[in-house]
Amino acid sequence: MGSIYLIRNKEKTLSKGNFLQNVVIIALLVFPFLFNGSDGVHRWLTIGPINVYIASIILPLLIIQLWKLALNNIYAIGLYFITLIILLFHPDAGQLTAFACATTIMLWKKISNGMMKYFSLILTVTFVIMSWVFLDDLAPVPYVEDIIFLVADLGSVWFVLGILSLLLLLLSLFFYYGRKNIISLTLGVYFFMAMIVTLFGNFPLPIMGYGISPIIGYFFAISWLKKNT
Amino acid sequence: MNFLKNTLSYLVMLPAILIGTFAMVSNGVASSIWLQNIVIW
Numbered sequence: 627m628g629s630i631y632l633i634r635n636k637e638k639t640l641s642k643g644n645f646l647q648n649v650v651i652i653a654l655l656v657f658p659f660l661f662n663g664s665d666g667v668h669r670w671l672t673i674g675p676i677n678v679y680i681a682s683i684i685l686p687l688l689i690i691q692l693w694k695l696a697l698n699n700i701y702a703i704g705l706y707f708i709t710l711i712i713l714l715f716h717p718d719a720g721q722l723t724a725f726a727c728a729t730t731i732m733l734w735k736k737i738s739n740g741m742m743k744y745f746s747l748i749l750t751v752t753f754v755i756m757s758w759v760f761l762d763d764l765a766p767v768p769y770v771e772d773i774i775f776l777v778a779d780l781g782s783v784w785f786v787l788g789i790l791s792l793l794l795l796l797l798s799l800f801f802y803y804g805r806k807n808i809i810s811l812t813l814g815v816y817f818f819m820a821m822i823v824t825l826f827g828n829f830p831l832p833i834m835g836y837g838i839s840p841i842i843g844y845f846f847a848i849s850w851l852k853k854n855t
Numbered sequence: 856m857n858f859l860k861n862t863l864s865y866l867v868m869l870p871a872i873l874i875g876t877f878a879m880v881s882n883g884v885a886s887s888i889w890l891q892n893i894v895i896w
Contacts, residue, residue, distance in 0.1 A: 676891075769879045769888065776878040784874065791870035798867050833868055834875035836888050838895040841868060848864050 648695075648705055651688050654680055655712045667762045669716050679839035681713065681721040682820070682832065686847040689728055689816055693809045696736035703746055706733065710753040719757035720820065720829030726750045728816035735808055758827075766828040773835035774824070788834065792821060795833060795844065803851045810855060813847045865896075872896055 658668040658680060670677040688709060695702040706729055713722040730750050737743045766772050777788040799814030817832060820840070824831045832840035872892050879889040 769875075769882065769884045773875050773878060776882050777874055780878060780881060784878075787870070788874045788878075791874050794867050795871060798864070831875075834871040836875075836879065836884070836892060838891050841872070841892060841895050844868060845865070848867075852861065852864055 648691055651684055651691065652705070652708060652712070654684050655709065658716065665762065665764055667716065667718075667764055669718055676838070679830065679837055681716065681718055681725075682830070682837070682839040683843045683846070685709075685721060685725050686813055686816065686843045687850075689725070689732070689812055690809065690847075690850055692729055693732055693736075693812065696732060699737055699739065699742065703733065703737070703742070706746075707749065707753075710750070714753060714757050714760075717757060717760055717762055718829075719754075719761055720823040720827060722757040723754050723823050724816050724819035726754050727819045728812045731815060732808060732812045761827060764828060767836070770830045770835045770837060771824060771828045773831050777834070792831075792834065796821075798848070799851075803855050807851075807855050810851055813851070817844065817847075868896060 654671075657671055661668065661670065661672050663670070669679055669681060671680050672678075688705075692702050692706060695705065710722060710726060713725065730747065733746055734743060737746065768776060774785075774788060778785040796814055796818050799810050799817065803810035820829070820832050823829050830837050830840065833844060876889045876892060880886075
């Protein structure tokens with residue numbers, strides 16, 4: 627509940643896209659490379675005992691920034707591909723795929739130049755394929771990546787409730803905010819894909835699994851939508 | 856009323872967090888782990 631108060635102040639800083647914000651966003655995505663990481667994987671900012679999974683906080687914000695910038699095609703596309711490159715080197719196929727799927731929808735709608743549309747699409751597909759080819763070797767943590775299986779082990783009723791609780795997260799983005807609202811739909815696709823990729827690889831299941839970062843990311847998304855739609 | 860509407864938007868996260876937390880507790884995950892999700896919410 628305390629976070630509701632905090633975000634009211636944050637919203638003001640989120641409402642205006644500018645160059646400095648984009649630099650900070652990209653810098654935060656690059657920061658994990660300054661830490662030792664784990665088995666060559668650099669996804670986390672280590673702050674004392676807490677590991678912050680920075681992509682899951684930053685990417686919803688970046689999607690919003692790109693949406694604001696999409697009329698300025700070249701700049702937005704440049705920012706988009708820089709992000710894909712960084713995610714490719716994290717490496718993080720799950721977040722890269724979710725981000726690429728979501729943002730492609732938005733850029734496809736916004737980019738007016740037909741050739742640039744197809745070029746962006748082909749390059750995006752290439753990045754997604756490469757990210758899945760060069761997957762990391764980290765073993766799954768049961769209460770992070772496999773949390774839905776732990777829920778299923780509790781019984782079928784819990785499993786159904788678990789799936790419904792995940793759908794609830796998406797429904798508000800797709801239907802409550804998402805009616806005729808492309809940014810909400812885009813954020814919905816991002817979170818939907820972040821859930822779907824967990825079926826195909828060892829990626830954290832957002833919100834339900836252990837991890838404060840996806841909760842913060844979802845929280846930013848909802849807060850911005852509440853304020854701006 | 857406005858406060859209730861604002862609050863409801865954030866409540867959508869609660870079922871998933873609580874179900875995940877219950878699964879962690881049932882599987883003996885340390886409280887220092889699962890408490891983080893609840894505290895950050």
